[in-house]
Amino acid sequence: MTGASAFSAPRAASIEVNDLVVQYGGVTAVRGVSFSVGTGEHLTLLGPSGCGKTTTLRAIAGLEKPTGGLIRIDGTIVYDSRSRTQVPPERRGLSMVFQSYAIWPHMTVFDNVAYGLRVRRESESEIARKVGWALGLVQMSELASRSASKLSGGQQQRVALARAFVFSPSVLLFDEPLSNLDAKLRAEMRVELKELQRQLGITSVYVTHDLEEALAISDRIIVMRDGIIEQIGAPAEIYELPRNAFVADFVGSANLIRGRRRPELDGDGLIVLETPRGTFVHGVAHGRRSGSEAVFSARTVHLQLSRERPSAQRNVWTASVRSRVFQGDFTQYHLDWDGRRVVLRCVTTDPVAEGTDLFLSVDPRHCILLEE
């Protein structure tokens, strides 16, 4: 599927990507991707490595020459395969934060940030004012005169950010900017980045393979795999209603339940699957259609474990605990259910011992029918 028909951009489009194809040698990295980004919107391209998200971003930047399609920024065509237009990156009026930060080691912090302003021939007083403002926003003011080669990873990250937004580009691109930081710093920067984005209001496209990062900072997320778009939607939508098995699995952990459709048992807005072992599972279709075989996705956090039989009528089964893994914020249980293994995550003060038989239940609203 291509995303163009699946949504309508909420605001005037700042970036439009139409049927983008990128090939290197014999490999097709991006195969016909379409989407648009509204003015001031924060869009994230999410996917595993090799899914084409970085290539798509670099094609928007002009650092990669696509093989086909059309890219428009603020209404201007910057790439068009038919008219053979390819505007070089430096004349696209955008800016980018690189995964490696790409801080120039032979310059000071100030010179790094001032670079884009000097390119634009701004006056020295104006440059000093803007660099001061940008370094203030990323809390690096006191290090302005330091050599860039003497910065920590987190500091380089901040300088790279300041350098990218200081000249007020119309579009800001982020290529996995946090992936080289350690986990704690990454979590902090995520919050700071979100605040900064909201303050600046610049249209941004963000690439990451980290789900939490994508959920935290985006207005909208595009999930990609093998060069195509799997799903486009708001963070909550992507999380709650994954379109297919890939998205369900990639966007947080999910149990996939396969079975034969039993339409004659449908009712109350629910549909029913029968697993190969004859267990009935109720779920919701959300207007999606399926064949005679279908798959439900049930998130590990939506499954419930109880010693007493729950009062609910549907989706209550017996299961036994195979193993238990304590992970701090939550405990993960591996259960034997219906002749297979399911995974459940919960916060509990009353751990269940391995080998215990008990009741497994799940609200049918949390069993989502997937498209095949």
Add this chain to the structure above:
Amino acid sequence: MPAGRARFWRPGPAVVSLVVGGAAVLVVFYPIVYLIQASLSVGDPQARPPEAYGLANFVDLARYSHIFWNTILVSVVATLFAIVLGFVLGWILSRANVPGREALEQLMALPYYVTPLMGALAWSLIGSPSGGFLNQVWRALGREGHLIDITTPYGIAWVMALFEGSVAFVMIGAVMKSMDPALEEASQVLGAGRLRTMLKITLPLVLPGVLGAAIFVFAEMLGSFSAALVLGLPNRFYVVTTAMYQFVSQYPPRFPQAAAMGVSLFAVMFAMVWIYRRIVSRGSYVTITGKAFRPRAMDVGGLRWALLAVCLVYLFIAVLLPVLTLLYASLQRLATAFPRADNFTMANYATALSLDAVRSALANSLILGVATAGLGVLLMGFLSWLIYRSRLPGAGAIEYVLMFPQAVPRLVFAFGMLWAWLVFPIPIYGTLWLLLIAYLTVFLPLGIRTISGVMLQIDRTLEESAQTCGASWGYRLRTVTMPLLRPGLIAAALLLFIASVRELGASILLMGPKAKVITPAIVESWFSTSTEQTAAMALLQTLAVVLALILLFAVAKRATRPAGE
């Protein structure tokens, strides 16, 4: 000119790579074509273009099988010795806690700068059977004959190995240093002893690197010229390169035979370099992970003083002894092992400096050196960028062509050029221009490897981020690429300067009677005038190089200092 900028971003890739590729092919292959043509000429040897073609010259080579045998003997012995030297030094300086390790590592480059020619001149003074200093002492002690004879194949191999040992050390040392010590530690933790670890882990991991170095060094030995010329020629002991030189410079010259020898040598060397590249590119260097690790030195206890002594002895034999010997000889009227007050003189230096031939040759060499360094850095910098950064189609093929001169002995290459440029419509034969072209061509691999080594370390995104900041191609080059590339460009300029001032194999065939350069002049002096004056000339050349380097370095440093410093 926004249009111009846009054009450069997509400069019609096919056109650019065609033009550059075409020029590269021309400069590199044009002489080779002439070399092969000459080797197939079976008519009148002086006629050009050849009257008839055939393989007779190659069949004829069977008569010179002893020359090929000599070449193999010298090369194999010298390679074995150089590799053992390189391995031992590499192990000591990357694995043992020898005192002054870092300083020693820097010093290990020195033998390379002594050059085989200076080594051969000095060792001839030390170890020639009749007049060698060491043998004079030997007889003064009442013994008969001589202690060592440096003019034998083993003597020649010894001189070559002392020089090439430094190259082997750099190659093998790099492999040893790039090996993660954790690989050895893992073996020890799992219960293997130090010896077992060495045999089962260290050796297999380092072996491909050592093998690669051995093949590379062997190829260099096959094409080497100066040691065999200085030490072998008086005895009529020939290797392929010196035999070729003899064929070309005798009267009447025997060009077709020389060409056939050159082609054979070139074929073998080409195979060697190809094998070397296969070994390196197949990623046998599993040890190179790109992961950062702490270099770890093993505590070898009291043994470290013995290991230190090994390094110092090598430096003494390969550097200090030759230089001191030349200095000592150059200060005597008649070079002898036993100093006498009335025998000392400065006359050799005075004579050398007063001779117009020597002065103009030295001046020519310095001019050529500066020109080669200056033009070379621009040309090779651009070519490196073209190969490794431009992402033009065919960049890999261009790289292959430009690295080609590495597989051709400089003497053989010069032979091809000799023929090629004799028929060239612009009369540059016998002028410094021809030498400039020759130097720029034969040093392509040296310059490109030096510059691209630094270029590949510069993360591509450093340039891309300048681009997304809005900087045009020229602005980017000036503010980001060039300053970051500065160390590579300076290093390349210095290396090109040194290499061209001291070049012998190509210069000896290509220089004209009115445009001489210094290294061949030194060789001529060795064979036709006095030993003492030759020693003085060799030292004057070295001094000139050192002074010029200091000057160049100061200029380069000032000219390219970044604004922020």
